[in-house]
Amino acid sequence: MxxxxxxxxxxxxxxxxxxxxxxxxxxxxxxxxxxxxxxxxxxxxxxxxxxxxxxxxxxxxxxxxxxxxxxxxxxxxxxxxxxxxxxxxxxxxxGVPVYQTQATERSDSAVTLLRNAVKQQWHDLRDTLIFLGDTCIALGQWLRGNAKTRRVDIFFFIDQAGPRALAIVTLISILVGMILAYLGSVQLRQLGAQVYVADLVAIGMVREMGALMTAVIMAGRTGAAYAAQLGTMQVNEEIDALRIMGISSMEFLVLPRLLALVLVMPLLCIYADIIGMVGGAIIATSMDVSVIQYISQTRDAVDWLDISTGIIKSIVFGILIAIAGCQAGLNCGRNSDAVGMAATNAVVKAIVYLVVADAAFNILYDKLGI
CATH class of the missing domain: 3.30.750.24 (STAS domain)
Structure with a gap:
């Protein structure tokens, strides 16, 4: 040889x-x-x-x-x-090209780069507004009873976004309540006003942290899941098959997910508020504040107007999360890498939407004196 x-x-x-x-x-x-x-x-x-x-x-x-x-x-x-x-x-x-990263050298001027960035943001905003308009049309069809939206799909996504999310919502909410109580107690203890830690936790959870933290959890959990599900369907050409059969993807795929989040988010928000107050009570009782005092202070600090502000926030947050997740999934490419990018974009966009919307709500509430 x-x-x-x-x-x-x-x-x-x-x-x-x-x-x-x-x-x-x-x-x-x-x-x-x-x-x-x-x-x-x-x-x-x-x-x-x-x-x-x-x-x-x-x-x-x-x-x-x-x-x-x-x-x-x-x-x-x-x-x-x-x-x-x-x-x-x-x-x-x-025949398979060598993989190359996107970190290539660019010789474009700063003005050109800025112009391209602004143009890209404008295109993204336009696509989001178009998607929002299509969602409103599909919602109108559903309210008139003409949409191809199955009730069983709505209940399925309610179960996916609601009961199955209770564990993580419970953990995060009780920790947030404990953090608020601990931070407040550091200052209130110097004044001998430890009992007012109940007011701090109650107002903080009901008006702000309950809705916002729940929304962030759902953005990372449910919004990414929506993007991955729809992105995989895009890769497998299932959405193209629905379009060929004359079935609207907005009515059949997006609307059940949107309705499920809109229905679930207020309930999760109220649950997060209660669990956060329980977490605050754990810290307050270690500061010579009795359970009866804590409950009494909480009851006096919170009214239905405060509760309604958080619930309204949670409904809008649910809409934004569903829009970010579904839009990223439907705009997904045709490979596995695109599915991962769609899930990432869904979470990033959802969190940006949540922060901007939360700031807008706070400014509006301040101007209205709520």
Whole structure:
């Protein structure tokens, strides 16, 4: 059995690489050795394997770097004189482009970059407004009883977004309540007013933290799930199939998810408020505040107006989360990487929407004196 060997023959800018011997795993030279054997002046490389004996995929692995180097150097690479199987392996390997990151150098000016960024943001805003308009049309069809929205889908997503989220909402809410109580107690203890920690926790949870923290949880949990579900359907061409059958994706896919979040978010918000107050009570009782005092202070501090402000926030937050998740899923590309990017974009957009909406609500409540 002859060992693997190779040599080159050069005539001007035409080179011939001869392969001979036994090329199998463990015995074959690497691709760097083959590339080093090609002269720099070569512009046309022919591969000849007349004396090639047994070979396996290790030969194709060795020739792949050579083929890609020839492509980079604009050198023609002719493989007509090698076995057909080896030609097919090389064509298959070189047919897949080398992965390149998006961190490429750009020579654009700052003005051009700024213009492109503004244009991209404008396109995103336009697409979001169009999506919101389509959602309103689908909702109008549902209210008139003409939408292709199944009731069983609404109940399914209510179960997915509601009861199955109680565990994480409970954990986060009780910790937020404890944090609020602890931070407030540090200052109130200096004044001997520890009992007012109940007011701080109650107002903070009911008006702000209950709705906002629940929305953030749902954005990371449910919004990303919506984007991944719809993105996978986009990859599998299921949404295209629905469109061909004349079924609106807004009515059949988006509306059940939107309605489920709108119905579930107020209930989760109220639940988070109660659990947060319980977490505050755990800290307050360790500061010589009795449970009766804590409950009495909480009852006097919170009224129905405070509760309604948090509930209204939670409803709007649910709409924003559903829009961000569903839009990212429907605009997903056709590969697995696009599904991951859709889930990421859904969470990022949802959190941005939540922060902006929460700030707008607080300004509005302040102007109205609520």
């Amino acid at each position: 002859t060992a693997a060997s190779f040599h080159t023959d050069t005539q001007g800018d035409h080179c011939t690489l001869y392969l001979s011997g036994h090329w199998q795993l463990g015995d074959a030279p690497d691709g760097e050795a083959l590339r080093a054997a090609v002269p720099e002046a070569c512009r046309h490389l022919n591969l000849v394997a007349d004396h090639l004996e047994d070979w396996d995929s290790s030969l194709a692995i060795a020739l792949l770097p050579l083929a890609r180097w020839c492509d980079q150097q604009n050198i023609s690479f002719n493989t007509d004189a090698v076995p057909q199987g080896l030609q097919q392996l090389l064509n298959l390997a070189t």
